[in-house]
Amino acid sequence: MGLLGGIIGGIIGSAFAGPWGAAIGAGIGYMWGGKQGSSASPDTPSGALISIFRILAKIAKADGVVSQEEAAFVSELLQTFGKDNPALRKALKQEFDNAKSGGISFSAEVRNLNAQLSPDAKRTAMEIFCTLARIDNILSEAEKSLLLEAEAVFGLSGFVEHFFNGSRQQRGRAPRSSGGTLADAYRTLGITPDASDAEVKAAWHKKTKEFHPDRLSGKGLSEAFIEFAEEEMKKVNLAYETIMNARK
Numbered sequence: 001m002g003l004l005g006g007i008i009g010g011i012i013g014s015a016f017a018g019p020w021g022a023a024i025g026a027g028i029g030y031m032w033g034g035k036q037g038s039s040a041s042p043d044t045p046s047g048a049l050i051s052i053f054r055i056l057a058k059i060a061k062a063d064g065v066v067s068q069e070e071a072a073f074v075s076e077l078l079q080t081f082g083k084d085n086p087a088l089r090k091a092l093k094q095e096f097d098n099a100k101s102g103g104i105s106f107s108a109e110v111r112n113l114n115a116q117l118s119p120d121a122k123r124t125a126m127e128i129f130c131t132l133a134r135i136d137n138i139l140s141e142a143e144k145s146l147l148l149e150a151e152a153v154f155g156l157s158g159f160v161e162h163f164f165n166g167s168r169q170q171r172g173r174a175p176r177s178s179g180g181t182l183a184d185a186y187r188t189l190g191i192t193p194d195a196s197d198a199e200v201k202a203a204w205h206k207k208t209k210e211f212h213p214d215r216l217s218g219k220g221l222s223e224a225f226i227e228f229a230e231e232e233m234k235k236v237n238l239a240y241e242t243i244m245n246a247r248k
Contacts, residue, residue: 013090017063049081051113052125055150057099058106059132062142066100069136077128106146110153119210122154130163139164162231188239197247204240208233 001031056074060066074096098104117125129150133143147160186193189203212235 032078046116048113048121049092050095051116052128053077053096054099054104055106055113055129056132057096058104058109059099059129059143059146061179063138064138064147067136067138070132073132073135099214107149107153110150114153117154120124123156123159125162126150126156126159130160134164136183158232182242189243190233197244197245200240200243203235207236211236 016095053074056077060070060074078092078096080091082092099109114122115127126147129147133139135148144160151157151159182193186195189207191203192201193204211229
């Protein structure tokens with residue numbers, strides 16, 4: 001798939017989950033808008049795809065100009081999502097072009113996208129946004145600011161840092177510590193200190209399911225993201241052990 005490599009694999013098929021329908025065709029597929037049961041035309045992009053291309057436009061134009069590399073990346077995305085569907089490609093390109101100079105709010109689009117995506121799809125969407133920002137080997141402060149905002153809305157703390165700084169040498173490293181306190185452990189699992197033991201265990205199971213390497217390895221995600229997931233898995237396990245040891 002050229003520039004995209006294996007990234008797209010994680011954003012099609014079961015990666016998207018929500019109340020609106022998705023149709024996958026010929027291995028790549030395309031998506032159309034509307035709730036399940038809607039008779040919307042397959043030439044009409046879904047709300048999620050519209051938000052994705054609007055967000056891409058804002059990131060690409062954040063430093064004032066869309067580079068040739070960024071334009072080529074978006075073009076390949078359009079070819080992928082609009083495979084065998086020129087009308088869908090045209091509609092998504094129009095959304096991208098309008099958002100480059102339009103007054104569409106980046107913050108609003110990110111919040112809208114967050115409400116429509118499954119946890120897997122949020123991570124893959126962030127992969128796409130980060131890849132666009134990196135594709136010309138220049139990460140401006142404006143681009144980084146937008147990526148960090150999306151990261152925060154999606155609840156993927158540390159994603160951007162790891163995407164741009166991750167390396168093969170980091171594989172097998174001990175998880176980064178945010179202080180190692182009990183409070184940090186509760187924050188890692190997304191629970192409060194008054195959670196019951198059962199709630200702690202449920203939160204731990206949920207987090208390990210999201211970041212388990214065996215679950216992510218077949219989705220075509222980049223090596224940097226797999227490393228990120230492995231490190232998050234270690235942090236989640238450490239948080240669980242810290243909490244349970246403190247309760248003994």
